[in-house]
Amino acid sequence: MNLILLIDILGTVAFAISGVLTAINKRLDPFGILIIAFVAAIGGGTLRDILIDAPIAWMRDLTYVYVIFGTTILTVIFRKRLNYIRRSLFLFDTIGIALYTIVGVEKGIAAGFSPIICISLGTITACFGGVIRDILCNEIPIIFRKEIYATACILGASAYFLLLQTPLSTDIIVIISGSIVMTVRLLAVYFNLSLPTIYTKEELE
Amino acid sequence: MNLILLIDILGTVAFAISGVLTAINKRLDPFGILIIAFVAAIGGGTLRDILIDAPIAWMRDLTYVYVIFGTTILTVIFRKRLNYIRRSLFLFDTIGIALYTIVGVEKGIAAGFSPIICISLGTITACFGGVIRDILCNEIPIIFRKEIYATACILGASAYFLLLQTPLSTDIIVIISGSIVMTVRLLAVYFNLSLPTIYTKEELE
């Protein structure tokens, strides 16, 4: 329980930092930076909760608000030293998407949706904070362009449903499918993999 | 019943193709293409259902998901031959907005909204998938700029309410108002009509 809460908070921190860095890159003012940090951290879960008509998590539990607020201030202050913790950041983010994917899948199951929709909800939870972050900063969302990011979430979420057919306990299923998200993401970054391009040379000129 | 389902699916296909083509034009990766296809096809209905607080159609009926998925794959593969079916595509799209407009109007009526709001809901259902598609691709939505598209939906939806005052049966009203959407759209494209400009020559320089 405490471990999951800790991971959830580390994921929120990682997503909020990604928002702060994107906003700083666009030279937004302090209010703009704060909003982008929030959106990056809670946008995916908010969209999920609107789609399944559930109460929105961060509006009922202020932990997220405090964590994002604190993260934003610290990130702005120490932004020049972030290079030193770039690897930790990437690790938090990777753990974060794994956890958010599982949370989204399980909320979908609890609301009675079919596996395909639950996989979508997991992917939305993990990825759409970043999509809204990029839209607000007037960029085409980065995950639509060049990274194996959503794909890792889709694979992990699909594994969750395959494993549900086995006699494994839910805890084990969560750990395995979360690990799949993380492994795919880590391998993709390590080996610099992208989704196969569909474009011919001509089209890319 | 079967005819309406068929038209609905053809409309979904047409909207999904529009999404794929927009995404390819922006050189998105396969995941990005799939998301834009989905958003183009179900974005308008989703926004409508959120506004009227109804369950979201595609999350309960997977037909749409399969159709969009299949359409995306086929469109990516055969994208260079799409010129040959450009006219069919345009026809599906035109039938699609007519149908989506009527669906939106009827959902609004069922939820007890006033005619003006129902006309808005019909127009949102038909047009906002394209709006969200363009936003995600970092473009000003095309229907805000130069086409008689939403106007056709507004006219057809308004006709629906005028005809409700007559003794005509609902089936007939649906057919007439849907035909109005299609006719206005076809005439607009055929004669290359736009909404009258409000800008003086000076302003456009």
Added chain:
Amino acid sequence: MNLILLIDILGTVAFAISGVLTAINKRLDPFGILIIAFVAAIGGGTLRDILIDAPIAWMRDLTYVYVIFGTTILTVIFRKRLNYIRRSLFLFDTIGIALYTIVGVEKGIAAGFSPIICISLGTITACFGGVIRDILCNEIPIIFRKEIYATACILGASAYFLLLQTPLSTDIIVIISGSIVMTVRLLAVYFNLSLPTIYTKEELE
């Protein structure tokens, strides 16, 4: 009661005009202008109502629709003379954000949310119409970049909760906290204040 309704309508007028002017600046067609005017005027309240899962105000009370429609037409016709009423416009807008902030805070309280969330809801009500307006026009939202606008709402909304600890009546609290929003905003524009920059000279080069 009538005074609040009048102020609410003047605020809606001011926000709708801001939408029309932004849309004209992007050379949108008449339908695009109308949509941007609507979004600027009712976008913040709509997002708030979706977040707290409340019925959406403008869908049940057509006053807003008529006001925005009329404002759009008049603004398009008389847009070249708007310079003469620029000050009145700014005043309406300032009164509008003060009122919208209070409405958002009170809706949050009525729905049982904590003070921080209510302050956020007030700020969202006042500011996010403008955010969605700018996104639809493919701009980074102006309030993220250079104005003390949201800050005024946050300060006024915070004052509301501080004053709730005093024996003052709700009417007085509304008036004081609304006045704080207006005063901060007026002073910021009069003295050309921005939020303090977080960027070093190097970063801004």
